[in-house]
Amino acid sequence: MSAPIVHGGGITAAAAAFGGRPEDWLDLSTGINPCPVALPDIPPGAWHRLPDRHLFDEARFAARSHYGSGEILPLPVPGTQSVIQLLPRLLSQDRQVVVTDDRIAVVSPTYGEYARAFTSAGFAVDAVGDVAEIGGEHRLAVVVNPNNPDGRVWPVEMLIALHDRMTAAGGLLVVDEAFGDTDPALSLAARAQELPNLIIFRSFGKFFGLAGLRLGFAIAREDILARFENWLGPWAVSGPALSLAASLLRSDVSAIRHSLDERSAALQATLASAGLRIRGGTALFTLVADSRASDIYTHLCRHHILVRKFDYALDWLRFGLTPDPAADRRLGEALQGFER
Amino acid sequence: MSAPIVHGGGITAAAAAFGGRPEDWLDLSTGINPCPVALPDIPPGAWHRLPDRHLFDEARFAARSHYGSGEILPLPVPGTQSVIQLLPRLLSQDRQVVVTDDRIAVVSPTYGEYARAFTSAGFAVDAVGDVAEIGGEHRLAVVVNPNNPDGRVWPVEMLIALHDRMTAAGGLLVVDEAFGDTDPALSLAARAQELPNLIIFRSFGKFFGLAGLRLGFAIAREDILARFENWLGPWAVSGPALSLAASLLRSDVSAIRHSLDERSAALQATLASAGLRIRGGTALFTLVADSRASDIYTHLCRHHILVRKFDYALDWLRFGLTPDPAADRRLGEALQGFER
Numbered sequence: 001m002s003a004p005i006v007h008g009g010g011i012t013a014a015a016a017a018f019g020g021r022p023e024d025w026l027d028l029s030t031g032i033n034p035c036p037v038a039l040p041d042i043p044p045g046a047w048h049r050l051p052d053r054h055l056f057d058e059a060r061f062a063a064r065s066h067y068g069s070g071e072i073l074p075l076p077v078p079g080t081q082s083v084i085q086l087l088p089r090l091l092s093q094d095r096q097v098v099v100t101d102d103r104i105a106v107v108s109p110t111y112g113e114y115a116r117a118f119t120s121a122g123f124a125v126d127a128v129g130d131v132a133e134i135g136g137e138h139r140l141a142v143v144v145n146p147n148n149p150d151g152r153v154w155p156v157e158m159l160i161a162l163h164d165r166m167t168a169a170g171g172l173l174v175v176d177e178a179f180g181d182t183d184p185a186l187s188l189a190a191r192a193q194e195l196p197n198l199i200i201f202r203s204f205g206k207f208f209g210l211a212g213l214r215l216g217f218a219i220a221r222e223d224i225l226a227r228f229e230n231w232l233g234p235w236a237v238s239g240p241a242l243s244l245a246a247s248l249l250r251s252d253v254s255a256i257r258h259s260l261d262e263r264s265a266a267l268q269a270t271l272a273s274a275g276l277r278i279r280g281g282t283a284l285f286t287l288v289a290d291s292r293a294s295d296i297y298t299h300l301c302r303h304h305i306l307v308r309k310f311d312y313a314l315d316w317l318r319f320g321l322t323p324d325p326a327a328d329r330r331l332g333e334a335l336q337g338f339e340r
Numbered sequence: 341m342s343a344p345i346v347h348g349g350g351i352t353a354a355a356a357a358f359g360g361r362p363e364d365w366l367d368l369s370t371g372i373n374p375c376p377v378a379l380p381d382i383p384p385g386a387w388h389r390l391p392d393r394h395l396f397d398e399a400r401f402a403a404r405s406h407y408g409s410g411e412i413l414p415l416p417v418p419g420t421q422s423v424i425q426l427l428p429r430l431l432s433q434d435r436q437v438v439v440t441d442d443r444i445a446v447v448s449p450t451y452g453e454y455a456r457a458f459t460s461a462g463f464a465v466d467a468v469g470d471v472a473e474i475g476g477e478h479r480l481a482v483v484v485n486p487n488n489p490d491g492r493v494w495p496v497e498m499l500i501a502l503h504d505r506m507t508a509a510g511g512l513l514v515v516d517e518a519f520g521d522t523d524p525a526l527s528l529a530a531r532a533q534e535l536p537n538l539i540i541f542r543s544f545g546k547f548f549g550l551a552g553l554r555l556g557f558a559i560a561r562e563d564i565l566a567r568f569e570n571w572l573g574p575w576a577v578s579g580p581a582l583s584l585a586a587s588l589l590r591s592d593v594s595a596i597r598h599s600l601d602e603r604s605a606a607l608q609a610t611l612a613s614a615g616l617r618i619r620g621g622t623a624l625f626t627l628v629a630d631s632r633a634s635d636i637y638t639h640l641c642r643h644h645i646l647v648r649k650f651d652y653a654l655d656w657l658r659f660g661l662t663p664d665p666a667a668d669r670r671l672g673e674a675l676q677g678f679e680r
Contacts, residue, residue: 012394022394023385036388045363048376050551054352054362078418078554081573113573120570211390212579214418233421233453238578239552 011306020304026327027320029306031148031179031285034323035259036209040247046239059242062249063217067189067202075225076237076245080178080201080216084113086231087174088121090224091139102139107131109312110144111176131162136169144176145186149287149310149318151280153186160191167197174199178216181207181253182260182283192219199224204241206284207256208248215241260284263321266328271319274335279316288317296338303334351646360644366667367660369646371488371519371625374663375599376549380587386579399582402589403557407529407542415565416577416585420518420541420556424453426571427514428461430564431479442479447471449652450484451516471502476509484516485526489627489650489658491620493526500531507537514539518556521547521593522600522623532559539564544581546624547596548588555581600624603661606668611659614675619656628657636678643674 010029015022046055056076063074077083091102104118108127115125118140128134131154134141141162146153163173177200180187192198200219205211215237218228229236260283267286268278276296279289290296293316297309308318322328350369355362386395396416403414417423431442444458448467455465458480468474471494474481481502486493503513517540520527532538540559545551555577558568569576600623607626608618616636619629630636633656637649648658662668 010393012392022392027389030390032389036384039387044376045552047379047550047552049367049372050370050545051554052352052362053350078578079573079575081575085571085573205390210387211575212385212387214391214575214578231425233419233425235419235421235551235554238418238554238581240580241578 014301014306015304018301018304024304026305026322026330028322028331029308029318030211030320031282031318032206032211032320033209033256033260033284034263034321034327037248037251037256039210040244042240042243046243049239051235051237051239051242055239055242055246056237058246059237059249062246063202066249066253067187067217067219068184069189069200069219070193072192072219072221072225074202074217074219075228076242077216077218077228077232078236078238078241079205079214080176080203081113082232082236083201083216083218083228085117086228087114087140088118088123089231090172090227091123103137105134105138105141107134107141107143107147109150109310110142111148111178114142114174114176131158134162134166136165136171138166138169138171140172140174141166142174142176144178146179146183146282148179148282149280149285149308149316151282151285151287153183156186156188156191159188160195163195163198167195172197172199174201176201178203178206179282179284182257189219196221204245204249207253207260210244213241213244214238215245257283260321263323266325267319267322267331270322270328270332270335273332274338275340276335281318284321286319288319289315290317291315292340293317296335299338300331300334303330303337305331305334354641354646355644358641358644364644366645366662366670368662368671369648369658370551370660371622371658372546372551372660373549373596373600373624374603374661374667377588377591377596380584382580382583386583389579391575391577391579391582395579395582395586396577398586399577399589402586403542406589406593407527407557407559408524409529409540409559410533412532412559412561412565414542414557414559415568416582417556417558417568417572418576418578418581419545419554420516420543420558421453422572422576423541423556423558423568425457426568427454427480428458428463429571430512430567431463443477445474445478445481447474447481447483447487449490449650450482451488451518454482454514454516471498474502474506476505476511478506478509478511480512480514481506482514482516484518485528486519486523486622488519488622489620489625489648489656491622491625491627493523496526496528496531499528500535503535503538512537512539514541516541518543518546519622519624522597529559536561544585544589547593547600550584553581553584554578555585597623600661603663606665607659607662607671610662610668610672610675613672614678615680616675621658624661626659628659629655630657631655632680633657636675639678640671640674643670643677645671645674 060073202217204215279287400413542557544555619627
């Protein structure tokens with residue numbers, strides 16, 4: 001069992017260390033839309049009954065329409081994390097036996113749970129710097145697009161070429177589009193039906209601001225989705241999550257995109273005014289590079305603002321979106337008070 | 341991959357076969373409280389944020405108080421099903437390797453997902469008729485107490501003796517108390533801290549009538565729970581589920597118990613009036629034995645009432661609770677119309 005990874009969202013621990021009530025902290029440590037959509041009504045039956053196939057199918061049809069996945073009906077999963085943890089098992093086919101010298105490539109640095117899942121299962125993981133370094137020796141490759149935390153993007157055609165290289169060598173390509181909702185042109189979803197060895201993961205909660213819901217989707221060929229579904233077991237996704245997906249994924253999301261763009265621009269302006277160098281990001285977070293990142297992190301904690309730091313890149317800080325102009329000012333004032 | 345098991349809750353399929361709108365059917369095919377508790381308020385943050393450790397801990401403390409598990413803090417899981425599927429992996433320790441001649445005992449007939457999980461993982465499963473048949477050759481034994489669907493119960497002392505036999509031979513005992521909330525005296529929860537090789541599963545949704553929520557708890561020694569938690573990964577349980585657990589598991593549940601007893605008595609009276617022989621049950625369902633069970637099943641479907649039949653016991657029908665006296669009358673009239 002490898003050590004758990006510290007993710008964003010640890011406001012309770014931060015408040016215990018630096019004081020203040022958790023609810024008074026400004027949490028910029030995650031990449032979640034800070035202005036959640038209004039919750040549509042959830043019918044009482046979605047709470048009461050085991051999620052029926054009908055509700056499950058409604059969510060799948062809505063997801064197909066939203067993600068544009070053509071003939072593929074995306075599979076609802078209880079958070080992308082749940083299927084990340086099943087990837088090693090997918091490589092062992094229907095056995096639970098993984099005794100292998102197979103190598104896994106993860107374009108890095110990126111979301112740490114991929115390397116953790118494969119390492120715990122006994123695979124050798126190569127943290128490669130770019131897709132060009134992925135070769136025939138890799139049985140599975142992971143690309144997060146856009147990447148977390150640096151926001152790097154890989155064009156669709158480059159990933160299709162990678163898929164074809166992987167396929168020729170009998171390998172699988174996983175493309176995690178968790179931060180992909182704000183830039184649909186980057187998504188491989190529309191091409192998935194032609195790409196048999198591709199698995200796409202989508203996150204529901206980040207874009208809609210409903211991360212507590214635990215909902216994601218997998219898009220892949222039918223037998224891969226059937227295996228995920230079988231391993232997750234019946235009723236893996238809650239009724240309220242399926243119900244919200246069925247309505248929100250059919251709604252007009254242009255106002256959400258607009259709000260995220262506006263919030264992202266405000267965040268970048270605040271960071272730039274404070275003299276911070278923007279290293280990358282997506283509409284849902286901005287990455288800053290600064291040699292005094294660790295001191296800035298602590299300084300912000302003293303102002304009860306939590307951002308994300310990284311063990312593997314001590315000069316990086318990731319800032320999630322601020323919810324409103326008041327929070328922009330609060331962040332700006334705290335940053336202005338940092339003595340360089 | 342073994343074939344999926346048909347569980348209750350398939351109203352959509354039944355309505356497609358026998359007509360009527362799914363919402364007009366009387367669904368007696370599950371063992372879920374038909375009178376769900378009023379939903380307490382869910383704070384917006386439970387939907388919006390990734391479930392924080394603080395919320396997770398609140399649910400654990402509330403569960404400890406409700407289940408009476410002493411020093412053990414029950415682990416929230418996204419439905420008991422999620423941990424049933426991890427049991428094979430528990431036997432393989434930290435490897436994902438299961439290459440074994442170990443035998444598993446499941447006191448049967450019972451909830452089918454145990455046998456399915458172990459069989460898919462390559463274990464040999466002995467369906468034993470009673471706990472007395474479980475021996476030293478069994479590396480893990482499963483007892484559902486009270487049992488589904490026949491309502492058989494095993495006294496605490498008998499299960500503790502079984503635990504001690506299993507422990508002496510290096511085995512584990514799983515006691516599934518999914519239907520245990522209505523009879524707390526049957527629970528092993530209060531003894532769990534003295535029983536190192538015991539794993540208890542509890543279901544949240546059946547008793548509270550919130551099966552769509554996907555929430556259960558595991559009670560076991562700390563290293564077993566830590567392994568489950570690691571394998572489920574971060575944020576396995578949704579924020580709304582943790583929030584509802586934290587408040588409902590601290591509430592006075594005597595009114596729920598009273599309502600279930602009243603509904604159960606009404607169901608049994610309805611079944612007895614129709615001349616059906618009651619074979620067993622719990623406060624959440626009643627099992628009937630009748631040589632014409634299959635015809636009664638079809639007859640009820642024609643009246644848009646769905647009950648549960650069993651491949652392995654063709655003379656059994658399981659009736660879930662009716663929600664109110666009107667439903668009792670509807671069921672009674674449909675049964676009276678059955679021509680023997």
